[in-house]
Amino acid sequence: MNQTIVFEKHVQEIVDAAEGRATERDPEVVQSWLRCLNDHELDPEHRGEARILPETTLRQHRQEAEDLLSIARFGMEDLYRRVNSMGYVLLLTDAKGVTVDFIGDEKVDRELKRAGLYIGSEWSEANAGTCGVGACLASGEALTIHQTDHFDMAHTPLSCTAAPIYHVDGALIGVLDVSLLMSPSEKYSQALTLEVVKSCVRRIELANLMNSRKSDWIMRLNTTSEFLGVDPNCAVSVASDGTISGLTHGAHRLFAKTLGQNWKTRQGFVGKPFEDVFDFDFNDIPRLLGAETPGEQALEMSDGQIMFADVRAPVKSVSVASKPAMPDALTRIHGGDGKMLALAGKAARIVDKHISIILEGETGVGKEFVAKALHKARKKKGPFVAINCAALPEALIESELFGYAPNSFTGAHAKGKKGLIEQANGGTLFLDEIGDMPLALQARLLRVLAEKEVMAVGATKPVPVDVRVVSASHRNLKALVDAGQFRQDLFYRLNGVVLQIPALRERQDKSWVIDQVARVVSPDAPLHFSKEARQALLGYDWPGNIRELITTLEVCLALYDGDTVELPDLPEQILG
Incomplete structure (x- = not known):
């Protein structure tokens, strides 16, 4: 059919729906169309390109969504392994519709970017019209927006299935979207996809509840006992005082129905007594522990409905009264400088989360020093491997990074060699000056990070690896991406949290840094400085930062004669 005719027919159908004429579209699609027309004042004849946010704005959204990224990533990777062969792309958006994480096929990278199925794209209903993410955020429901369900004709080739992700307090915090660039024309072809996405989100919410409410009673609930331990419908956490402390969205809807409320009114259940919802004595919960038969697992809700419960007892917390506010390794990276103090505080919040970190700063500011501190601060111990x-x-970087199989090339060792990435398994991989990595190897590194496995040169089977990636560069990675010198998909994979290390000349704790470096340069007899020498060191601009400071103090150690470093013992550029 002529594209002009298709376009005119699509616009007319939206107008018909707005004027109340019958349509075969699903009710949630029609409701979204009406919001687009009446609330957002969008023009159905407008064909809009996908909106990609600027890097600085995207970074802010990703930083604000740190908790969402950490709880959803494991579920996304598991889901992608099951659907990638069918051409699906996974998007994770925040509550504003901005894509903060993405997993897709790099072979169709350009097409995905053009369609907006990429990190940084904004899919709010007010911006993109009726779409999977936008309609999901507006309705709070899991749904599929298929091809011409989209309000904007520019998006009609897509089929988007989306499910909302809710926090343990009941707030909607994001959307998991599974999309196809091209799909069968029938919408029912996505029915199974919808159930798979909903199931994935249930597991994400359950994992978040069980992880964040370890000190409370956790009750996983199901309407039947058969799949209670495998895929519960919902879950709720109950504090020691008998009040609800958290719940999955399924539990929120169940409780609202039990009390005769509309779940969309957002009447929170956190803080309400457990016995408002269940006709069951809170003090009897312990007897459900270890229940195996349906009769032992059953409990009645306040409206008479019978649910089956699988109970986890509170995990006893270890007293932390004597522990510092943050890991010791992070307290030792500064001497009170405000910027470094903020960096340490931010690092402490994410150090044990599976989020990649980029260290930014001028050459010589101590990026590897900070990377080692991040590694030491982790609860999970393992090797620290630094790669410049x-x-x-x-010619050697590929075999050094990925290793090689025995006799895989001329000159290769007969026993082969384990690569640096594999050597870092279970620990931290520090990629210094990542901006200088050749493009061909960037693609291989991206696959390692996405698939969590490494293939040695000449090998036939991959080896699973689990590494925390910390990368650093004195070059602007985003500028390299824009210049085509660095892969955008790898950049976004590495660009989880950015920690900006200030230059030495900007630090308020320069005197502390000088003393720390002096102890390293001369561990047996620390250097002492006269008042004039210290003032000269503090007043210098330090273009080479801490690396230059180390060299300077090494010169002082060689030149000074006596107990104290005096002005004449300093290099000429310091005195100048």
Whole structure:
């Protein structure tokens, strides 16, 4: 059919729906169309390109969505392994419709960007019209927006299935969207996809509840006992005082129905007594522990409905009264400087979460020092492997990073060699000067991070790896992306949280830094400085930062004669 005719027919159908004429569209699609026309004042004849946010704005959204990223990533990766062969792309958006995480096929990278199925795209209903993410956020319901369900004709090739993700307090915090660039024309072809996405979100919410409410009673609930331990409908946490402390969205809807309320009114259940919802004595919950038969697992709700419960007892917390506010390793990276104090505080919040970190700063500010501190601060212990991507020759970097199989090339060792990435398994992989990595190897590194496995040169089977990636560069990675010198998909995979290390000249704790470096340079007899020498060191601009400071103090150690470093013992550029 002529595209002009298709377009005119689509616009007319939206107008008909607005004027109340019958349509075969699903009610949630019609309701979204009406919101687009009446609330957002969108023009159905407008064909809009996908909106991609600027890097600085995207970074802010990702930082605000740190908790969402950490709780959803494991579910996304598991889901993608099951659907990637069918051409699906996974998007994770925040509550404003901005894509903060993405998993897709790099082979169709350009097409995905053009369609807006990429990180940084904004899919709010007010901006993009009727779409999977936008309609999901507006309705709070899991749904599929299929092809011409979309308000904007520019998006009609897409089929988007989305499910909302709710926090343990009942607030909607994001959307998991599974999309196809091209799909069968029949909408029912996505029915199974919808159930799979809803199931994935249930597991994400359940995992978040069980992880964040470890000190409370956790009750996983199901209408039948058969799948209670496998895929419960919902879950609720109950505090020691008998009040509800958290719940999954399924439990929120169940409780609202039990009390005769509309779940969309957002009447919170957190803080309400457990016995408002259940006709069951809170003090009897312990007897449900270890229940195996349906009769032992059954409990009655206040409206008479019978639910089956699988109960987890509170995990006893270890007293933390004597512990510092943050890990010792992070307290030792500064001497009271405000910027470094903020950096340490931010690092402490994410150090044990599976989020990639980029360290930014001028050459010589101590990025590897901070990376080692992040590694030492982790509860999970393992090796720390640092790779200077700029120092490795391009001819050797592949075999050094990924290793090689026995006799895989001329000159290869007969026993093969384990690569640096595999050596970092279970620990931290520090990629220094990542901006200098060749493009071909960036694609291989991206696959390692996405698939969590590494294939050695000449090998036939991949080896599973679990590494925390910390990368650093003195170059502006976003500028390299814009110049086509760095892969955008790898950049967004690495760009989880950015920690900006200030230059030495900007730090308020320069005197502390000087003393720390002096102890390293001369551990047996720490250097002492006269008042004039210290003032000269403090007043210097330090273009080479801490690396230059180390060299300077090494010169002082060689030149000074006596107990104190005096002005004449300092290099000429310091005195100048």
